[in-house]
Amino acid sequence: MLAAVRSATVFGVEGRPVTVEVHVSTGLPAFLIVGLPDEACRESRDRVRAAVLSSGLVWPSCRVTVNLAPSSQRKGGSGLDLAIAIGFLAANKQLPVEQLEGLGFVGELGLDGSMRAVSGVAPMVMAMGAVRPVVPLASFREAQGVVGDGVRVAATLREVVDALNADEPWPQPPDTDFHDEEPAPPDLADVRGQALARQGLEVAAAGSHHMLLVGPPGSGKTMLAQRIPGLLPALQHDVSLEATMVHSAAGVRLPAGGLIRRAPFRAPHHSSSMVSLVGGGTTSLRPGEISLAHGGVLFLDELGEFAPSVLDGLRQPLEEGVIRLARARASAAMPAKFLLVAATNPCPCGGGAPGVCECDDGARLRYLRRLSGPLLDRFDLRVGVARPGVDDLLAAGGGEPTASVAQRVAAARERSLERIGMATAHIPPAQLDALAPLHPAARARLRDQLERDLLTGRGYHRVRRVARTIADLAGADELVLDEHVVMALQLRVRLSVSSRERAA
Amino acid sequence: MSAIPAEAYVAALAGFRHMSVWRLGALLRLHPPHEAWQVVLGERPSSGLVAQALAAKGVRPAWRECARERGPMEVLERCAALGVRVLPYGHPDYPGGLLDDLHPPPVLFARGDLSLLAGRRVAIVGTRNATAQGRETARALGYGLASAGVHVVSGLARGVDGYAHRGVLAAEGAGRPIGIVASGLDVVYPREHRDLWEAAANCGLLLSEAPPGVPPEPHRFPLRNRIVAALSEVVVVVESRERGGSLITAAQAVERDVPVMAVPGPVGRRSASGTNGLLCDGATPVTGADDVLTALSFQHGRSAVLPADLRARPRSADIGAYRVLQADPRTIDGVALALGNGLVEAAMSLARLESAGWVAQADGWFECVGSPLR
Numbered sequence: 001m002l003a004a005v006r007s008a009t010v011f012g013v014e015g016r017p018v019t020v021e022v023h024v025s026t027g028l029p030a031f032l033i034v035g036l037p038d039e040a041c042r043e044s045r046d047r048v049r050a051a052v053l054s055s056g057l058v059w060p061s062c063r064v065t066v067n068l069a070p071s072s073q074r075k076g077g078s079g080l081d082l083a084i085a086i087g088f089l090a091a092n093k094q095l096p097v098e099q100l101e102g103l104g105f106v107g108e109l110g111l112d113g114s115m116r117a118v119s120g121v122a123p124m125v126m127a128m129g130a131v132r133p134v135v136p137l138a139s140f141r142e143a144q145g146v147v148g149d150g151v152r153v154a155a156t157l158r159e160v161v162d163a164l165n166a167d168e169p170w171p172q173p174p175d176t177d178f179h180d181e182e183p184a185p186p187d188l189a190d191v192r193g194q195a196l197a198r199q200g201l202e203v204a205a206a207g208s209h210h211m212l213l214v215g216p217p218g219s220g221k222t223m224l225a226q227r228i229p230g231l232l233p234a235l236q237h238d239v240s241l242e243a244t245m246v247h248s249a250a251g252v253r254l255p256a257g258g259l260i261r262r263a264p265f266r267a268p269h270h271s272s273s274m275v276s277l278v279g280g281g282t283t284s285l286r287p288g289e290i291s292l293a294h295g296g297v298l299f300l301d302e303l304g305e306f307a308p309s310v311l312d313g314l315r316q317p318l319e320e321g322v323i324r325l326a327r328a329r330a331s332a333a334m335p336a337k338f339l340l341v342a343a344t345n346p347c348p349c350g351g352g353a354p355g356v357c358e359c360d361d362g363a364r365l366r367y368l369r370r371l372s373g374p375l376l377d378r379f380d381l382r383v384g385v386a387r388p389g390v391d392d393l394l395a396a397g398g399g400e401p402t403a404s405v406a407q408r409v410a411a412a413r414e415r416s417l418e419r420i421g422m423a424t425a426h427i428p429p430a431q432l433d434a435l436a437p438l439h440p441a442a443r444a445r446l447r448d449q450l451e452r453d454l455l456t457g458r459g460y461h462r463v464r465r466v467a468r469t470i471a472d473l474a475g476a477d478e479l480v481l482d483e484h485v486v487m488a489l490q491l492r493v494r495l496s497v498s499s500r501e502r503a504a
Numbered sequence: 505m506s507a508i509p510a511e512a513y514v515a516a517l518a519g520f521r522h523m524s525v526w527r528l529g530a531l532l533r534l535h536p537p538h539e540a541w542q543v544v545l546g547e548r549p550s551s552g553l554v555a556q557a558l559a560a561k562g563v564r565p566a567w568r569e570c571a572r573e574r575g576p577m578e579v580l581e582r583c584a585a586l587g588v589r590v591l592p593y594g595h596p597d598y599p600g601g602l603l604d605d606l607h608p609p610p611v612l613f614a615r616g617d618l619s620l621l622a623g624r625r626v627a628i629v630g631t632r633n634a635t636a637q638g639r640e641t642a643r644a645l646g647y648g649l650a651s652a653g654v655h656v657v658s659g660l661a662r663g664v665d666g667y668a669h670r671g672v673l674a675a676e677g678a679g680r681p682i683g684i685v686a687s688g689l690d691v692v693y694p695r696e697h698r699d700l701w702e703a704a705a706n707c708g709l710l711l712s713e714a715p716p717g718v719p720p721e722p723h724r725f726p727l728r729n730r731i732v733a734a735l736s737e738v739v740v741v742v743e744s745r746e747r748g749g750s751l752i753t754a755a756q757a758v759e760r761d762v763p764v765m766a767v768p769g770p771v772g773r774r775s776a777s778g779t780n781g782l783l784c785d786g787a788t789p790v791t792g793a794d795d796v797l798t799a800l801s802f803q804h805g806r807s808a809v810l811p812a813d814l815r816a817r818p819r820s821a822d823i824g825a826y827r828v829l830q831a832d833p834r835t836i837d838g839v840a841l842a843l844g845n846g847l848v849e850a851a852m853s854l855a856r857l858e859s860a861g862w863v864a865q866a867d868g869w870f871e872c873v874g875s876p877l878r
Contacts, residue, residue, distance in 0.1 A: 195837045195847045196868075214868065346867045354635040354833045354869050356774055384868020386835045448859055483848050486855040490836055493868040 001025075003090035003097050006104040007083035008127045009075045010120030012285040012325070012332030013242075013249045015127025019069045020080060022087035027063035033084075035068030038076040038284075047078070047109050048085045055113035055158040057094055064088060074329065076284045079118040082107035082134070085157055086164075099164045103152070104128035106143075107136040113157040119251030122146045122244050134160060140173050142248055145258025146241070185230035185262065189401040190223070193392025197224050200383035200491050202405055205231035206412040207469030208423035210318070210340040210378050212303070214493055215385030216350040221343035224385065225267075225299045228341060230402040231409050232263040232296065239295040242335045246291045264296035266338075270305035278313045278323050278336075285325055285332045290317055293338035303342040304370040311375050314340070318378055340378065344371060346495065352387070368495055380425055380462045384493035412472040424469045429461045436468035441482035449489065463488045511590040512576035513537035514611045515583060517544065519715040520570040525727060527557045528610040532593065544571050582716055587705075588689050589614045590715075599711075605734045606759060609713045615689055616709035620655050620680050626796055627657040627732050627757075629750040630664025630742035635775050635833065636864045636871035638743030639667045641767055645740060646671025648793020650679030652802060655708070657682040657736045659728060660701060662694050664742045664750070669700050672708075681708035684732045686724035688712060693720040711735075726752050733757040738799055740790055741766045744778030751778050754787070763799060765790045770832075815861045822862075825853040826872065829863055833871040 005020045031045045052059050066084055068075050083105040089095045106124050108116040117138035125133040125143045134152040135143045143151045153173050154160045162168040191198065197213070197220075204211040205228055213221040235243060243260040247253075254260065268277060268289040275281060279288030290298055300306060317323040321337035345351060348367050349358045357364070416424050420435045427435050438446070446463065449455040455463065464480070467488040471480045514537050517528055530553035531540045542548040543558075544567040550558065558564050583590055591598045591612045599621050602608045628645055630638060646656050646668035656672045658665040660683040669681040683704040685693070689712050692698045704710045711731065714724060729749055733739055733756035741764065744750040754764045766787040769776020783789055790796055818826055828834060828842045840850035854870055857863045864873045 193837055193841070195840055196835070197837075199847060351867060354775070354866065354871055357633060384835060386837065386868065389838060389841070391841055392837070445855070445859075483852055486851045487848060489855065490851045494865060495867060 001091045001093060003087045003100065005083045005087040005090070005100055006128055006131055007080050007106060008104070008124035009077060009079065010123050010249050010284060011073075011330065012279070013123060013245045013287050013291065013334045014332065015120065015123035015125070016073065017127050017129065018075060018080065018083075020083040020087045021067040021069060022084065022091040023065045023067075024088065024091040025063050025065075029061040029063065031064045031066075033066040033068065035066075035071035036074045037068060037080075038074060040078050041068075041075050041080060044078060044081045044084055044109075047081055047111060048088065050111040051081070051109040051113045051157050052085055052088065054111060055156065055161065057089060057158075057161065058092070060092065062092075064091075077118060077120070078108040079106050079120065079124060081109040082115060082136075082157070082160070085109060086160065089161060095161060095164050099166075102131055103134055104131040105134045105160075107134075107139070109157060115154055115156060115160075120249045122248035122254075125151075126245070137171075137174070141256065141258035142244075142254055143258075144173075145244060145254075185265070185402070186223075186226050187230065187402045188227050188405055189399055191220065191227065191399050193388040194220060194224065194385065194399075196490060197383055197385050198399060198405075199487065200224075200381050201228055201231060202409060202473060203466060203469050203491060204228060204339065204341065204381055205406075206409045206424075206473050207380075207416065207465065208339055208425040209380035209466055209469065210425070211342070211381040211383060212376070212379040213341070213343040213383050213385050214346050214495065215343075216345060216352045216387060219385045219387045221385050222267075222299075222301055225297070225301075225341045225343060226265060227402065228297050228339065229263040229265045231406050232339075233406070233410050233413060234261050235263060235295045239337075243295045246287045246294055246335065250287045250292060252292060260295070262296075264293055265299065266290075266293040266296070267299040267301060270300070270302045272306070272310065274307075274310045274313050277310055278317065278325070279334055280325050280327075285327065285330070285334075287334050288323070290314065290323060290336040290338060291334040294335045296338060298338045298340050300340070300342040303344045304367060308370070315374060315378070342379070377458055380466050381491045382493050382495075383491055408473055411475075412469065415472045415475075416469070424465050424472065427465055427468070432461060432464050436464055436471075436480050437478060438464070438467075438485070439479045439481045442467070442480055442485040445482055445485050445489075454494065455489075459492065463492060466491060508538070508576050509580070510537040511592050511595070511611075512580035513541045514592040515590045515613070515715050516571070516574060516576040516579040517541070518611050518713070519574070519579060519718060520544070521566045522560075522563045523567070523570075525607065525610065525713065527553070529593075529608075530554050530557070532610050537592070541571065541576065544568065579715060583613065586690050586716055587615055588716060589618075599735060601735050602731070605730075607730060609731060611713070613689055613712045613715060614709065615705040616707075617680070618709060620682060620709045621735065623680075624654045624800055625657050625682065625736050626654050626800070627736035627739040627753065628664065628668035628742060629658060629729075629732065629739065629753045630668075631744050631748055631750060631775065631778075632661050632663035632665075633745075633775070634663035634667070634743050636866075636873050637769075638664055638767075638775060640873055642667040642742045643671035643674070645742065645767075645790070645793050645796065647675045649796060650675035650681075651677040652793065652797055653678035654797070654800065654802075655680045655682050657684060657732055659683070659725075659732055659749075659753075660685050660697055660704065661749075662697070666697055666700055668742070669704065673700075673703055682735070683708065683710045684728055684735065685710065685712045685720075686714065686728040687720035688714045688716040688718040690716045691719055725749055729753040730756040733762055734760055736762060738762065738796060739764050740796055741779050741782055741787070743767065743769065743775050744782075745774055746777045746781065748778055751782070754782055763788065765796060765799060767791070818857055818860060818862055822853040822857050825850065826857055826862055829870055829872045833869045835868050836870065839870065 008015045090097045108118045115136035117136045121139040121142045132150045137153045137155045140153045163170045266289045277288045317336040323336040324333045347359045347364045351357045467480045467484040470484040543550045642664040650672040672681045681704045729752045739757040741750050764787045766779040766782040767790045
């Protein structure tokens with residue numbers, strides 16, 4: 001007998017619909033799965049058989065053939081367990097086949113017949129299209145976040161079978177009036193002093209400018225970086241959905257609401273491999289950290305310690321906002337539009353005030369050279385962070401809280417979106433004069449900087465964009481004023497090699 | 505064989521691997537140069553220190569190999585092609601100040617005007633990691649001394665050494681730069697000092713213990729410092745930490761009864777800990793070129809002409825920021841906090857001061873540059 005059940009697998013961050021066809025016939029007892037299953041998928045034979053028996057159902061001695069269509073695509077993971085079990089039961093006439101119409105099944109089975117959550121439920125139910133998904137209880141929020149109402153849940157295989165046989169009603173989904181229970185991100189009020197760095201964070205968030213924090217250990221670079229997501233506005237619906245897909249596909253815990261609404265913050269360690277950062281892997285192309293940071297912040301602490309090849313891998317996604325991975329058998333595109341925030345010491349010893357550094361020039365030069373190159377050019381902001389002084393630490397009261405800074409950021413983002421239709425960081429050089437016109441004093445200032453070799457041509461464009469953002473934050477009208485340019489220059493610290501200052 | 509001049513042998517021997525100043529000195533004390541050459545080739549027995557050196561691991565084969573690789577004439581011709589003079593100990597032009605030194609160099613290589621060593625000479629040395637203040641002080645001292653006709657001896661290193669010579673060159677006075685370097689005279693180190701290097705060779709003097717082609721090996725720098733001390737009448741340390749090459753120079757100067765002077769710095773500032781330590785030990789403080797000239801017993805009726813300060817006077821609103829930075833280098837946060845101003849006001853003040861040349865910025869820190877406001 002034959003039955004067909006709708007399900008899906010994940011590839012990259014996309015779900016792919018799969019039809020599970022099950023054929024049960026007389027013959028030598030066997031259980032075959034065909035259609036390019038991977039190891040986890042092939043092992044589902046044993047899980048499914050045990051789960052069926054544990055659920056008080058029958059597994060007669062017969063020949064079972066499962067085909068995962070389309071059979072030319074590789075399938076991975078254990079999410080097809082439920083569909084295979086249901087298909088078998090239907091083909092074995094333990095379930096009415098017509099009841100399967102309009103339903104899609106996703107979930108892993110335990111040997112005791114329980115249903116377990118799998119990663120990638122969000123993209124899978126998305127891919128199944130216009131069917132009511134049946135998912136494990138633990139994946140309910142995730143599925144509901146994507147398709148809205150109409151998600152069926154069950155805790156065990158038995159519950160699904162009973163519901164399909166109309167012996168019992170479908171189990172009630174858990175309470176849906178959840179609150180946004182995500183813990184609030186760390187607040188800027190905790191940061192003492194650091195006026196310049198605060199300004200840097202605000203500008204980075206308002207204009208989507210990539211930022212490099214330069215400062216000695218213990219100066220609070222990580223602490224500052226962690227506070228950027230709180231400054232970014234809530235994700236727009238499409239970005240939120242994309243981010244949810246990525247997190248789901250990667251098996252990263254989703255917030256209680258099912259959808260990622262806050263800007264994510266990812267901080268991979270500097271020993272991270274290329275694949276863990278940009279994504280990849282042999283069968284399913286798992287999304288990497290840059291995709292998990294989609295819509296939010298990717299923080300690379302100790303930038304110079306990352307392998308240069310890994311950092312080079314970031315260049316293309318930084319340009320395009322998407323990472324395209326190609327493998328011999330398949331290729332996938334994953335969203336990767338993030339704000340890059342990196343931190344580094346100014347030199348191997350950590351440095352600090354002039355005359356304090358213990359490094360010789362060679363070591364300093366080598367250290368800076370590790371940072372230099374194409375990636376360093378991508379940072380609009382290069383903010384010097386110093387250890388807060390005693391005065392700062394003892395100053396009464398904390399700094400301005402995140403909430404009020406976030407308001408200014410939101411207003412500035414709106415203003416720039418309204419005026420130029422994009423984040424200021426993305427203004428093409430040719431349109432700078434039209435979109436960020438300079439006050440004559442500001443123009444003179446930049447001219448002076450260029451003439452004294454303190455600014456390069458590339459740095460010039462970056463400073464102008466940053467100045468535009470600062471002007472937007474200040475609520476200034478059309479013209480970018482001298483003070484905005486001065487501030488932008490302050491946010492682009494010059495890294496020096498001893499007495500030989502390098503042009504920025 | 506006898507047609508080969510003695511200095512050719514000495515120059516070639518100085519470039520050997522495993523050849524130290526002490527070994528070369530011993531070799532040349534025991535044997536005349538052409539015999540020394542036979543000794544290293546193993547054609548003639550030796551005794552004492554030289555025999556000991558030859559018995560050390562790897563020395564004999566290394567020397568023999570070096571001797572085969574490059575003959576004496578080849579080395580001499582290379583020196584001649586580079587305009588480098590070879591001065592073995594005892595040569596008529598060998599610097600007199602080094603003849604009775606504790607550890608005289610067995611051979612010196614020179615470019616430039618050796619007669620400068622007959623003039624008044626002051627060494628200006630200091631850390632390579634100089635602060636903006638230290639660099640300015642070095643430059644001002646170099647300028648002042650050169651204007652008064654004093655030659656400035658230094659090591660051509662980064663930081664203080666380089667800025668002292670830049671001051672000398674800017675003065676265009678009678679004082680000339682004398683550079684004592686650790687590498688061969690054709691191996692410019694640090695490379696960004698090529699201009700200083702050439703200037704010293706062309707209008708001053710460039711001296712080294714190493715033959716052309718020798719790289720700047722770390723052990724050569726402390727040895728170079730003893731020559732700096734020995735060739736100077738006064739050693740001025742501008743900025744130094746608790747340890748550093750300039751303190752080695754000062755110690756060498758003390759051994760040779762050369763007066764040591766030091767530029768004082770703020771107590772507790774790391775960049776001044778070495779110089780302040782010297783002052784505690786009895787060095788004479790230096791606050792300007794005049795102090796050094798006095799130590800040299802110069803009769804100078806008027807102080808050396810300082811270059812006119814062409815910088816625009818800071819406007820009154822910016823003087824506060826300048827005064828804050830005079831006490832200590834600070835970040836912009838520190839300036840804003842000290843002034844009680846907003847970030848923007850501090851940034852504008854600093855930008856105006858920086859473009860007028862009153863302050864300099866590196867790694868996010870601001871420092872005062874040049875003479876203080878009067």
